[in-house]
Amino acid sequence: MLQEDYELNENEKLILQKVVDGDIAFRKIEEFADPFTAVKIRRLAIQELTKLEFEHIQNFSLDVEAAAKKNIENMIGAVQVPLGVAGLLKVNGEYANAEYYIPLATTEGALVASVNRGCSVITKSGGANVRIFEDEMTRAPVFKLDSLDRAKKFYEWVKSPAIFEQMKAVAEKTTRFGKLIVVKPFVTGTYVYLRFSYDTKDAMGMNMVTIATDKTNCCEALCDRNLCVPEILVRYKRCHGYEHGDHSY
Secondary structure, eight states: OOGGGTOOOHHHHHHHHHHHHTSSOGGGGGGTSOHHHHHHHHHHHHHHHHTOOOSSTTOOOOOHHHHHHHTOSSOOOOOOOOEEEEEEEEEEOSSOEEEEEEEEEOOOTTHHHHHHHHHHHHHHTTOEEOOOSOBOEEEOOEEEESSHHHHHHHHHHHTOHHHHHHHHHHHGGGOSSOEEEEEEEEEETTEEEEEEEEEOTTSOOHHHHHIIIIISSHHHHHHHSSOSOTTOOEEEEESOOSOOOOSBO
């Protein structure tokens, strides 16, 4: 390790000692130091606590401040993953319509070679024909009703355009980008599955749609915020009812 990886000023040394003593939690170091220094202090604290010495994880070119905001918590460094390339891969799509090199970061031996052979076969066969039929991310909570009659009423209530607009308004308050496209109910006995379909723009949006559907809006609204008509009794809900799917198909 380079000397500068150990160098701390007096205030930083005090913070490090408090972290080692347990007076400052790892997650709170940024309250006392800038993001880059916090990474160094956290790493040195781990070294002290575990009696280990890191030789490589402190060598990186990441933007620590940007990474700490949205990509990682309690950062102490970074690790390297071998990066290979496969291709060319010919794609015949509505948006991607060219030949592409495919970067692949992996530690699995023979993976890149295998993908490369596949790319070669696909390209020599004229390329991969790609079309997008739906572009959405879904979540499907399940609701248990007291009877089949109530399940039917709930089903019909959910299909009301006015109710959908209420759910849409509540859901979209939780995200700047996600848009609720449609809510489709499916009935199995007295269980009603609601498939919430979202346009998540450029994001994959798994967390986005989970939050929109469960934590702060639609599911809670259905059960707790008087959206339900009084005679329809919902007994319980689960956020993931095994009726949801991935982004594009």
